[in-house]
Amino acid sequence: MDVAIPCQVKPHPVTGIANGKLAIWLFLASEVMLFGALFSSYILLRTNAETWPRGHDILSVPLATLNTAVLITSSVTMVMAWAQLMMGNFSKGRKYLAVTLSLACVFLVVKFFEYKDKFHHYQVWFNTPTMVAGHEVTTITGHIEEKTDDFIKFLPDPPKGHKAEAGHHEPIKIETSQIKRLSNYGPWHSNFFAVYFTMTGLHGLHVIGGIIVIGYLLGPGAKLWHRDRQFYINRIENTGLYWHFVDLVWIFLFPCLYLI
Amino acid sequence: MSLKAFHIVFMTASILIALVFGAWATQQYRQSGGLLMLATAAGSLAAAAAMFVYARWFLRKLKHVSYL
Structure with missing residues (x-):
């Protein structure tokens, strides 16, 4: 016996929105608390530290700028995919989704090279002042x-x-x-790098999560379009909300860690 | 809040970060005098202007879509 789950597509009479959208906003609220706690820890550690390095002296601002541009573009392509699907253009919508997925992968590749450089870059502290x-x-x-x-x-x-x-x-x-x-320059180097790897690492895990969901909706999940168009569009919108949140976190991380 | 509304919030944040980055690059240029920083500052301001134009176009294009 099939059991239909109500309000998956049409708005719930009480909340005024479909259940999926309510669920993704509840999830994003919990994510705000998670990242909020990390940003608060960062502020407390930094304001109470005797010395704190400036991010642009020890991190790669050009790579981070490139990644910022990549993520902003991916949010634009995500919303374009949603808009195209709403207009009934399935193939164009999928193309925009594929571009979003590619940009998410580009972000991770750039991050990999940034991390790799940190793990191969060393600092030596001498027992006594030494001539170099x-x-x-x-x-x-x-x-x-x-x-x-x-x-x-x-x-x-x-x-x-x-x-x-x-x-x-x-x-x-x-x-x-x-x-x-x-x-x-791994997480064990200093408080700065512990914060840097924790926050950017957690953000990177969220990007991987987005890649999995977008990949599913682009691949096997796309069959839903032929069964229930509005349900598929709602899923794309919910994924877009998640993706925008992930990108917004980066918009805050970039100046906090790299510029100031 | 729909994706349309969240996209506008996101673009506003993106425009602000482009302006902040432009200001940072200008400050770096004043300190070091490197032309690359001046070009970066100009590029950031151009990016902020381009994103503003895009956001206005986006709002016009999706004016029939709800903010909920």
């Missing part, structure tokens, strides 16, 4: 070329504003006994 390239320093940043139990061969970053080809930064040999701490 004519300057006495307590810490340097760069890349490890060779690592043994007794020493590391380290290629320091060029000074800010200088190109790597300038030539005055050759690999240096650092004895293990000179090193107080050695860490890459």
Whole structure:
């Protein structure tokens, strides 16, 4: 016996909207609380810290800008897919959905390269002030070329504003006994990177969630269009609401982590 | 709130972030003097203007769709 679930397509007489839309807004409300708690933690950690790095000094602003543009464009294509489906253009709607899916994948690829760079970039803290390239320093940043139990061969970053080809930064040999701490720029590096990886990682998981849902609606879920058009359009709208939320979170993350 | 209404909220936030980014790039240009930052600032302001034009076009195109 088939049991019809009421108000899946038509608005519920009490709420005035279809059940699916009410459900997605309840879900998004819980997401606001989740990300709100993380943003609050970030603000508290930052305002109570003695020192806090500026994101643009240690993160890649060009890559983040590219990703911001990618996500804004993907929101536009998502809403275009919904508009085309409302006008009855199934094939155009699917094309816009496919573009949205591709842009979501581009975002993740760019994020992968950004993360990869952080895991290969190191900071060395010395036990005592040490001469490096004519300057006495307590810490340097760069890349490890060779690592043994007794020493590391380290290629320091060029000074800010200088190109790597300038030539005055050759690999240096650092004895293990000179090193107080050695860490890459993973979440364990500092509070800043713990916050950075937690927030962008959680956001990345939401992007993966969006890819799964959009992929389903583009593939096997598209059969619903032929059975019940309005139901399919409602699903696309609900997915669009989720996708806009995910993009809006990034709009807040970008200035908080990369610019200020 | 429908996707139409949320899209307008999102585009408003996007326009604001483009303006904030433009201001940030202008400040960086004043500090370092790099022409790339000046170009970035100009690009951001152009992007904000383009998104404003798009948002107006979007509202006109979907005026028959409910905000609920």
